[in-house]
Amino acid sequence: MSQSNDNNREQIRAERHQQRQQKLKAAVDAKIAEARDERGVLMVITGNGKGKSTAGFGTVARAVGHGKKAAVVQFIKGGWECGERNLLQQVGVPFVVMNTGFTWETQNREQDIAACEQTWLPAEQMLADPSIDLVLLDELTYMVAYHYLDVERVLTALKNRPKHQHVIITGRGCHRAIIELADTVSEVQSVKHAFEAGVKAQPGFDY
Ligand code: ATP
Numbered sequence: 077m078s079q080s081n082d083n084n085r086e087q088i089r090a091e092r093h094q095q096r097q098q099k100l101k102a103a104v105d106a107k108i109a110e111a112r113d114e115r116g117v118l119m120v121i122t123g124n125g126k127g128k129s130t131a132g133f134g135t136v137a138r139a140v141g142h143g144k145k146a147a148v149v150q151f152i153k154g155g156w157e158c159g160e161r162n163l164l165q166q167v168g169v170p171f172v173v174m175n176t177g178f179t180w181e182t183q184n185r186e187q188d189i190a191a192c193e194q195t196w197l198p199a200e201q202m203l204a205d206p207s208i209d210l211v212l213l214d215e216l217t218y219m220v221a222y223h224y225l226d227v228e229r230v231l232t233a234l235k236n237r238p239k240h241q242h243v244i245i246t247g248r249g250c251h252r253a254i255i256e257l258a259d260t261v262s263e264v265q266s267v268k269h270a271f272e273a274g275v276k277a278q279p280g281f282d283y
């Protein structure tokens with residue numbers, strides 16, 4: 077194979093690449109020009125893979141980094157101290173945790189419902205507070221799936237929230253009505269998880 081043949085081939089590749097990129101840029105520019113609305117986005121991050129809560133907290137960090145006001149409500153009583161909470165409380169992010177009742181190994185339904193109610197009330201207040209730019213409702217999906225919280229109450233609070241307020245809901249098995257109302261829905265799929273290979277949950281990585 078001669079050197080000049082190689083050079084020719086490389087030149088054709090480069091030209092094709094440039095043409096493709098030009099087309100792509102034109103399509104993206106047209107989409108950007110079309111997207112003019114600025115309003116609060118309801119996002120759902122669901123599915124069985126790892127990365128839902130961390131994506132929610134990543135967006136909270138993003139908001140805080142822009143000087144926005146964010147608030148977090150966690151609908152699961154974790155067995156462990158949550159790293160995000162330690163950090164976000166230092167920068168004045170209101171952070172409510174369901175600290176009684178519900179755990180992954182839930183047993184007492186009545187107690188769980190009471191704990192859910194106690195945790196939902198501050199969430200509802202946040203969803204009515206125009207000074208809050210972003211609300212993260214971490215693991216809310218389970219409250220609806222377990223029928224601890226009526227989906228209509230959740231939908232009403234979401235629909236009536238301030239126009240500019242973003243909301244992120246995380247958790248597996250999100251109710252269809254919430255997915256239908258949402259603007260952005262991502263499903264995190266599990267391809268592999270270290271836990272299945274015997275790696276335990278570690279602070280600073282898993283919580
Ligand atoms: P993360 O908080 O790491 O973003 P997540 O919010 O997507 O995870 P949850 O369903 O809330 O996942 O589970 C919380 C805990 O369970 C985390 O410690 C996480 O590492 C672990 N976990 C998440 N997905 C899986 C999975 N597919 N297999 C085993 N453990 C998982």
Ligand code: MG
Nearest residue numbers: 128129215246
């Ligand atoms: Mg989670």
